[in-house]
Amino acid sequence: MPRRTVGSVYRTGTGYGIRWPEAGRRPHRAGFATKTEARRWFSENVTPRLDRGEPGIARELTLGEFVELYLERHAATVRARTILELRKRLKYARAPFGDVPLRDLERMSGEIAGWRTRLPERSQYGVVQALRQTLEAGVRWGYLTRNPARLAGRNPQPPPRTVRVYTDEEVAAIAGELRPAYRSLPAFCAATGLRPEEWGVLERRDIDRASRVLTVRRTISSGEVVELAKTQRSLRQMPLSARACAAVEDIPPRLDTPYLFPALRGGPFDLANFRRREWRPAVEASGVAKPARIYDLRSTFASNALAAGISVFELGRIMGTSVAMIERHYGTLIEGAGADIARRLDVFEAGQGAAGGRSGVVVASDPD
Numbered sequence: 394m395p396r397r398t399v400g401s402v403y404r405t406g407t408g409y410g411i412r413w414p415e416a417g418r419r420p421h422r423a424g425f426a427t428k429t430e431a432r433r434w435f436s437e438n439v440t441p442r443l444d445r446g447e448p449g450i451a452r453e454l455t456l457g458e459f460v461e462l463y464l465e466r467h468a469a470t471v472r473a474r475t476i477l478e479l480r481k482r483l484k485y486a487r488a489p490f491g492d493v494p495l496r497d498l499e500r501m502s503g504e505i506a507g508w509r510t511r512l513p514e515r516s517q518y519g520v521v522q523a524l525r526q527t528l529e530a531g532v533r534w535g536y537l538t539r540n541p542a543r544l545a546g547r548n549p550q551p552p553p554r555t556v557r558v559y560t561d562e563e564v565a566a567i568a569g570e571l572r573p574a575y576r577s578l579p580a581f582c583a584a585t586g587l588r589p590e591e592w593g594v595l596e597r598r599d600i601d602r603a604s605r606v607l608t609v610r611r612t613i614s615s616g617e618v619v620e621l622a623k624t625q626r627s628l629r630q631m632p633l634s635a636r637a638c639a640a641v642e643d644i645p646p647r648l649d650t651p652y653l654f655p656a657l658r659g660g661p662f663d664l665a666n667f668r669r670r671e672w673r674p675a676v677e678a679s680g681v682a683k684p685a686r687i688y689d690l691r692s693t694f695a696s697n698a699l700a701a702g703i704s705v706f707e708l709g710r711i712m713g714t715s716v717a718m719i720e721r722h723y724g725t726l727i728e729g730a731g732a733d734i735a736r737r738l739d740v741f742e743a744g745q746g747a748a749g750g751r752s753g754v755v756v757a758s759d760p761d
Contacts, residue, residue: 398443400435402428411435420538439535456498457491463527474614482523495537502544521548553722557689558696563681570675577643578654584637586694586712589687593662594618596651600641605633613661629713695723
Protein backbone atom coordinates (compact mmCIF):
# COMPACT_ATOMS: atom_id res chain seq x y z
CA MET A 394 0.00 0.00 0.00
CA PRO A 395 1.54 3.36 -1.02
CA ARG A 396 2.54 5.72 1.71
CA ARG A 397 -0.07 8.38 2.45
CA THR A 398 0.95 11.98 1.75
CA VAL A 399 0.80 14.09 4.89
CA GLY A 400 2.40 17.30 3.66
CA SER A 401 5.42 19.22 4.92
CA VAL A 402 4.98 22.26 7.14
CA TYR A 403 7.42 25.14 6.64
CA ARG A 404 7.98 28.54 8.26
CA THR A 405 7.10 31.77 6.44
CA GLY A 406 7.73 35.41 7.30
CA THR A 407 4.32 35.75 8.91
CA GLY A 408 3.50 32.23 10.10
CA TYR A 409 3.47 28.78 8.49
CA GLY A 410 2.72 27.08 5.19
CA ILE A 411 2.35 23.51 3.99
CA ARG A 412 3.47 21.84 0.75
CA TRP A 413 2.91 18.38 -0.66
CA PRO A 414 3.81 16.33 -3.75
CA GLU A 415 1.05 16.02 -6.32
CA ALA A 416 1.09 15.09 -10.03
CA GLY A 417 4.81 15.86 -10.35
CA ARG A 418 4.44 19.29 -8.73
CA ARG A 419 4.85 20.75 -5.25
CA PRO A 420 1.69 22.81 -4.60
CA HIS A 421 1.59 24.76 -1.36
CA ARG A 422 -0.64 26.89 0.83
CA ALA A 423 0.57 29.54 3.29
CA GLY A 424 -0.96 32.07 5.68
CA PHE A 425 -1.49 29.86 8.74
CA ALA A 426 -0.83 31.15 12.25
CA THR A 427 0.34 27.78 13.64
CA LYS A 428 1.63 24.40 12.46
CA THR A 429 -1.52 22.77 13.80
CA GLU A 430 -3.71 25.09 11.72
CA ALA A 431 -1.71 24.24 8.58
CA ARG A 432 -2.00 20.50 9.16
CA ARG A 433 -5.70 20.77 9.93
CA TRP A 434 -6.33 22.61 6.67
CA PHE A 435 -4.39 19.93 4.78
CA SER A 436 -6.32 17.07 6.38
CA GLU A 437 -9.68 18.72 5.71
CA ASN A 438 -9.09 20.01 2.17
CA VAL A 439 -6.31 18.03 0.47
CA THR A 440 -6.24 14.56 2.04
CA PRO A 441 -9.88 13.66 1.13
CA ARG A 442 -9.29 14.66 -2.48
CA LEU A 443 -6.06 12.70 -2.74
CA ASP A 444 -7.79 9.68 -1.17
CA ARG A 445 -10.42 9.87 -3.91
CA GLY A 446 -7.68 9.82 -6.53
CA GLU A 447 -8.57 13.24 -7.95
CA PRO A 448 -5.23 15.10 -8.10
CA GLY A 449 -4.60 14.83 -11.83
CA ILE A 450 -8.18 15.59 -12.87
CA ALA A 451 -8.55 18.46 -10.43
CA ARG A 452 -5.40 20.22 -11.60
CA GLU A 453 -6.44 20.04 -15.27
CA LEU A 454 -9.79 21.78 -14.82
CA THR A 455 -10.22 24.98 -16.80
CA LEU A 456 -11.84 28.04 -15.26
CA GLY A 457 -14.99 27.44 -17.30
CA GLU A 458 -15.26 23.86 -16.05
CA PHE A 459 -14.61 24.86 -12.47
CA VAL A 460 -17.27 27.59 -12.64
CA GLU A 461 -19.86 24.95 -13.51
CA LEU A 462 -18.62 22.72 -10.67
CA TYR A 463 -18.77 25.60 -8.20
CA LEU A 464 -22.27 26.70 -9.26
CA GLU A 465 -23.51 23.13 -8.99
CA ARG A 466 -22.21 22.74 -5.43
CA HIS A 467 -23.17 26.24 -4.36
CA ALA A 468 -26.74 25.78 -5.62
CA ALA A 469 -27.39 23.30 -2.81
CA THR A 470 -27.18 26.07 -0.19
CA VAL A 471 -28.53 29.24 -1.86
CA ARG A 472 -31.58 30.40 -3.79
CA ALA A 473 -31.87 29.87 -7.54
CA ARG A 474 -31.78 33.62 -8.08
CA THR A 475 -28.34 33.80 -6.47
CA ILE A 476 -26.99 31.19 -8.89
CA LEU A 477 -28.49 33.05 -11.85
CA GLU A 478 -26.86 36.28 -10.72
CA LEU A 479 -23.49 34.57 -10.18
CA ARG A 480 -23.66 32.95 -13.62
CA LYS A 481 -24.43 36.32 -15.20
CA ARG A 482 -21.48 37.97 -13.47
CA LEU A 483 -19.04 35.12 -14.10
CA LYS A 484 -19.62 35.23 -17.86
CA TYR A 485 -17.36 38.31 -17.94
CA ALA A 486 -14.44 36.22 -16.64
CA ARG A 487 -15.28 33.14 -18.68
CA ALA A 488 -15.03 35.07 -21.96
CA PRO A 489 -11.24 35.75 -21.69
CA PHE A 490 -10.22 33.06 -19.18
CA GLY A 491 -12.73 30.22 -19.58
CA ASP A 492 -10.33 27.89 -21.43
CA VAL A 493 -7.37 28.60 -19.13
CA PRO A 494 -6.39 25.66 -16.86
CA LEU A 495 -6.52 26.54 -13.17
CA ARG A 496 -2.81 25.78 -12.75
CA ASP A 497 -2.03 28.49 -15.33
CA LEU A 498 -4.61 30.93 -13.99
CA GLU A 499 -2.81 30.92 -10.63
CA ARG A 500 0.04 32.84 -12.25
CA MET A 501 -2.17 35.32 -14.10
CA SER A 502 -2.98 37.86 -11.39
CA GLY A 503 -1.49 40.58 -13.62
CA GLU A 504 -3.75 39.65 -16.53
CA ILE A 505 -6.76 39.61 -14.20
CA ALA A 506 -5.83 43.08 -12.94
CA GLY A 507 -5.77 44.32 -16.54
CA TRP A 508 -9.10 42.64 -17.34
CA ARG A 509 -10.71 44.30 -14.34
CA THR A 510 -9.93 47.79 -15.68
CA ARG A 511 -11.95 47.06 -18.85
CA LEU A 512 -15.13 46.09 -17.02
CA PRO A 513 -18.18 48.41 -16.95
CA GLU A 514 -17.73 50.79 -14.03
CA ARG A 515 -21.07 50.09 -12.30
CA SER A 516 -20.66 46.31 -12.72
CA GLN A 517 -16.97 46.06 -11.89
CA TYR A 518 -17.25 45.38 -8.16
CA GLY A 519 -19.88 42.63 -8.45
CA VAL A 520 -18.16 40.91 -11.39
CA VAL A 521 -14.77 40.83 -9.69
CA GLN A 522 -16.31 39.78 -6.38
CA ALA A 523 -18.00 36.82 -8.10
CA LEU A 524 -14.68 35.66 -9.55
CA ARG A 525 -12.89 36.10 -6.22
CA GLN A 526 -15.62 34.13 -4.45
CA THR A 527 -15.46 31.31 -7.00
CA LEU A 528 -11.68 30.99 -6.97
CA GLU A 529 -11.62 31.15 -3.17
CA ALA A 530 -13.76 28.01 -3.19
CA GLY A 531 -11.16 26.48 -5.49
CA VAL A 532 -8.48 27.21 -2.89
CA ARG A 533 -10.59 25.74 -0.09
CA TRP A 534 -11.25 22.59 -2.07
CA GLY A 535 -7.60 22.15 -3.06
CA TYR A 536 -7.96 22.87 -6.80
CA LEU A 537 -5.85 26.02 -6.43
CA THR A 538 -3.04 26.92 -4.05
CA ARG A 539 -3.76 30.66 -4.24
CA ASN A 540 -6.46 33.01 -5.48
CA PRO A 541 -5.15 35.09 -8.41
CA ALA A 542 -8.24 37.33 -8.37
CA ARG A 543 -7.33 38.44 -4.83
CA LEU A 544 -3.67 38.83 -5.74
CA ALA A 545 -4.75 41.12 -8.60
CA GLY A 546 -5.42 43.86 -6.03
CA ARG A 547 -8.20 45.53 -4.10
CA ASN A 548 -11.78 45.46 -5.31
CA PRO A 549 -13.25 48.74 -4.04
CA GLN A 550 -17.00 49.14 -4.00
CA PRO A 551 -18.47 51.88 -6.21
CA PRO A 552 -19.74 54.98 -4.42
CA PRO A 553 -23.31 54.48 -3.18
CA ARG A 554 -26.13 56.06 -5.12
CA THR A 555 -27.30 59.45 -3.93
CA VAL A 556 -29.96 59.04 -1.26
CA ARG A 557 -33.35 60.37 -2.38
CA VAL A 558 -35.73 61.18 0.48
CA TYR A 559 -39.37 62.01 -0.25
CA THR A 560 -41.20 64.69 1.69
CA ASP A 561 -44.66 63.93 3.05
CA GLU A 562 -46.09 66.19 0.36
CA GLU A 563 -44.31 64.26 -2.41
CA VAL A 564 -45.51 60.91 -1.05
CA ALA A 565 -49.07 62.23 -0.94
CA ALA A 566 -48.79 63.73 -4.44
CA ILE A 567 -47.66 60.43 -6.00
CA ALA A 568 -50.28 58.47 -4.06
CA GLY A 569 -52.99 60.81 -5.34
CA GLU A 570 -52.19 59.81 -8.93
CA LEU A 571 -52.31 56.04 -8.31
CA ARG A 572 -55.44 53.92 -8.69
CA PRO A 573 -57.30 53.28 -5.38
CA ALA A 574 -55.88 49.74 -4.99
CA TYR A 575 -52.34 51.16 -4.70
CA ARG A 576 -53.00 54.58 -3.20
CA SER A 577 -51.83 53.52 0.28
CA LEU A 578 -48.67 51.87 -1.01
CA PRO A 579 -46.30 54.92 -0.99
CA ALA A 580 -47.21 55.89 2.58
CA PHE A 581 -46.96 52.27 3.76
CA CYS A 582 -43.51 51.75 2.19
CA ALA A 583 -42.20 55.07 3.49
CA ALA A 584 -43.42 54.14 6.98
CA THR A 585 -41.98 50.59 7.06
CA GLY A 586 -38.85 50.60 4.88
CA LEU A 587 -39.64 47.18 3.43
CA ARG A 588 -37.94 46.12 0.22
CA PRO A 589 -40.18 45.78 -2.87
CA GLU A 590 -39.57 42.02 -2.90
CA GLU A 591 -40.89 41.93 0.69
CA TRP A 592 -43.98 44.12 0.56
CA GLY A 593 -44.82 42.62 -2.86
CA VAL A 594 -45.79 39.31 -1.19
CA LEU A 595 -46.86 40.61 2.20
CA GLU A 596 -50.06 38.93 3.43
CA ARG A 597 -52.71 40.26 5.78
CA ARG A 598 -51.90 37.54 8.31
CA ASP A 599 -48.34 38.92 8.55
CA ILE A 600 -49.66 42.01 10.35
CA ASP A 601 -50.65 41.87 14.00
CA ARG A 602 -52.81 44.96 14.36
CA ALA A 603 -53.26 44.56 18.12
CA SER A 604 -49.50 44.44 18.78
CA ARG A 605 -48.70 46.80 15.88
CA VAL A 606 -46.07 44.43 14.52
CA LEU A 607 -45.38 43.25 10.98
CA THR A 608 -43.44 40.03 10.35
CA VAL A 609 -41.47 39.52 7.12
CA ARG A 610 -41.98 35.85 6.24
CA ARG A 611 -41.33 35.64 2.50
CA THR A 612 -39.86 37.38 -0.53
CA ILE A 613 -40.42 37.13 -4.26
CA SER A 614 -37.46 36.22 -6.47
CA SER A 615 -37.68 36.04 -10.28
CA GLY A 616 -41.44 35.63 -10.00
CA GLU A 617 -41.16 32.84 -7.41
CA VAL A 618 -42.47 33.31 -3.87
CA VAL A 619 -39.79 32.15 -1.41
CA GLU A 620 -40.79 31.33 2.17
CA LEU A 621 -38.08 32.32 4.63
CA ALA A 622 -36.81 29.78 7.14
CA LYS A 623 -38.65 29.99 10.44
CA THR A 624 -35.63 31.06 12.45
CA GLN A 625 -34.86 34.17 14.43
CA ARG A 626 -32.17 35.08 11.93
CA SER A 627 -34.34 34.74 8.81
CA LEU A 628 -37.58 36.26 10.07
CA ARG A 629 -37.67 39.82 11.28
CA GLN A 630 -40.34 41.96 12.84
CA MET A 631 -41.13 45.58 12.06
CA PRO A 632 -42.83 47.77 14.69
CA LEU A 633 -45.64 49.71 13.02
CA SER A 634 -45.93 53.43 13.61
CA ALA A 635 -49.28 55.19 13.67
CA ARG A 636 -48.70 56.29 10.07
CA ALA A 637 -47.98 52.71 8.98
CA CYS A 638 -51.13 51.46 10.76
CA ALA A 639 -53.19 54.18 9.08
CA ALA A 640 -51.85 53.17 5.68
CA VAL A 641 -52.81 49.52 6.36
CA GLU A 642 -56.34 50.55 7.34
CA ASP A 643 -56.70 52.54 4.10
CA ILE A 644 -55.92 49.54 1.87
CA PRO A 645 -59.12 48.44 0.06
CA PRO A 646 -60.03 44.93 1.32
CA ARG A 647 -60.12 42.01 -1.15
CA LEU A 648 -61.49 38.56 -0.41
CA ASP A 649 -59.96 36.86 -3.47
CA THR A 650 -56.32 37.16 -2.40
CA PRO A 651 -54.26 36.96 0.80
CA TYR A 652 -51.83 39.64 -0.37
CA LEU A 653 -51.85 43.16 1.00
CA PHE A 654 -50.78 44.63 -2.35
CA PRO A 655 -51.73 42.05 -4.96
CA ALA A 656 -51.47 42.29 -8.71
CA LEU A 657 -54.73 43.35 -10.35
CA ARG A 658 -55.81 39.71 -10.76
CA GLY A 659 -54.95 38.83 -7.17
CA GLY A 660 -51.61 37.09 -7.63
CA PRO A 661 -48.17 38.14 -6.33
CA PHE A 662 -47.23 41.73 -7.05
CA ASP A 663 -45.36 42.31 -10.33
CA LEU A 664 -42.94 45.17 -9.66
CA ALA A 665 -41.83 45.59 -13.29
CA ASN A 666 -45.41 45.97 -14.51
CA PHE A 667 -46.30 48.30 -11.64
CA ARG A 668 -43.27 50.49 -12.29
CA ARG A 669 -44.09 50.79 -15.98
CA ARG A 670 -47.89 51.04 -15.86
CA GLU A 671 -48.56 52.79 -12.55
CA TRP A 672 -45.55 54.37 -10.85
CA ARG A 673 -43.92 56.28 -13.71
CA PRO A 674 -47.19 57.81 -14.98
CA ALA A 675 -48.08 58.77 -11.39
CA VAL A 676 -44.71 60.49 -10.87
CA GLU A 677 -45.14 62.36 -14.17
CA ALA A 678 -48.65 63.51 -13.27
CA SER A 679 -47.69 64.48 -9.71
CA GLY A 680 -44.92 66.84 -10.77
CA VAL A 681 -42.52 65.31 -8.22
CA ALA A 682 -38.90 65.97 -9.17
CA LYS A 683 -36.90 63.08 -10.65
CA PRO A 684 -35.21 60.74 -9.97
CA ALA A 685 -38.14 59.27 -8.06
CA ARG A 686 -37.57 55.55 -7.66
CA ILE A 687 -39.83 53.15 -5.78
CA TYR A 688 -36.83 51.98 -3.74
CA ASP A 689 -36.38 55.56 -2.50
CA LEU A 690 -39.38 54.97 -0.24
CA ARG A 691 -37.09 52.67 1.78
CA SER A 692 -34.51 55.46 1.97
CA THR A 693 -37.26 57.79 3.16
CA PHE A 694 -37.99 55.46 6.06
CA ALA A 695 -34.29 55.24 6.97
CA SER A 696 -33.95 59.02 6.93
CA ASN A 697 -37.03 59.54 9.09
CA ALA A 698 -35.90 56.83 11.53
CA LEU A 699 -32.48 58.41 11.97
CA ALA A 700 -34.07 61.83 12.45
CA ALA A 701 -36.31 60.29 15.13
CA GLY A 702 -33.26 59.12 17.08
CA ILE A 703 -33.38 55.40 16.23
CA SER A 704 -29.87 53.96 16.57
CA VAL A 705 -27.98 52.56 13.59
CA PHE A 706 -28.01 49.12 15.22
CA GLU A 707 -31.79 49.21 15.75
CA LEU A 708 -32.34 50.50 12.23
CA GLY A 709 -30.24 47.67 10.76
CA ARG A 710 -32.28 45.09 12.68
CA ILE A 711 -35.69 46.32 11.56
CA MET A 712 -34.60 46.99 7.96
CA GLY A 713 -32.95 43.57 7.66
CA THR A 714 -29.48 44.84 6.81
CA SER A 715 -26.11 45.37 8.46
CA VAL A 716 -24.79 48.35 10.36
CA ALA A 717 -22.06 48.63 7.71
CA MET A 718 -24.66 48.96 4.94
CA ILE A 719 -26.61 51.57 6.91
CA GLU A 720 -23.44 53.59 7.46
CA ARG A 721 -22.39 53.21 3.82
CA HIS A 722 -25.67 54.33 2.27
CA TYR A 723 -26.92 56.74 4.91
CA GLY A 724 -23.65 57.99 6.39
CA THR A 725 -24.37 61.62 5.52
CA LEU A 726 -27.71 61.41 7.30
CA ILE A 727 -26.03 59.92 10.37
CA GLU A 728 -23.45 62.72 10.38
CA GLY A 729 -26.23 65.27 10.07
CA ALA A 730 -27.91 63.88 13.16
CA GLY A 731 -25.20 65.27 15.45
CA ALA A 732 -27.30 68.16 16.71
CA ASP A 733 -30.15 65.84 17.67
CA ILE A 734 -27.75 63.48 19.43
CA ALA A 735 -26.38 66.40 21.45
CA ARG A 736 -29.93 67.50 22.29
CA ARG A 737 -30.87 64.03 23.55
CA LEU A 738 -27.67 63.86 25.65
CA ASP A 739 -28.53 67.25 27.16
CA VAL A 740 -32.00 66.00 28.09
CA PHE A 741 -30.57 62.81 29.60
CA GLU A 742 -27.89 64.63 31.59
CA ALA A 743 -30.39 67.19 32.85
CA GLY A 744 -32.63 64.37 34.05
CA GLN A 745 -29.73 62.67 35.78
CA GLY A 746 -28.78 65.89 37.50
CA ALA A 747 -32.31 66.36 38.77
CA ALA A 748 -32.32 62.82 40.10
CA GLY A 749 -29.04 63.33 41.91
CA GLY A 750 -26.93 61.14 39.64
CA ARG A 751 -27.01 57.47 38.78
CA SER A 752 -26.79 54.69 41.32
CA GLY A 753 -26.31 50.97 41.05
CA VAL A 754 -23.82 48.71 39.31
CA VAL A 755 -22.07 49.93 36.15
CA VAL A 756 -21.96 47.03 33.70
CA ALA A 757 -19.93 48.55 30.85
CA SER A 758 -16.34 49.70 31.17
CA ASP A 759 -14.25 52.19 29.21
CA PRO A 760 -11.89 50.26 26.91
CA ASP A 761 -9.26 52.95 27.40
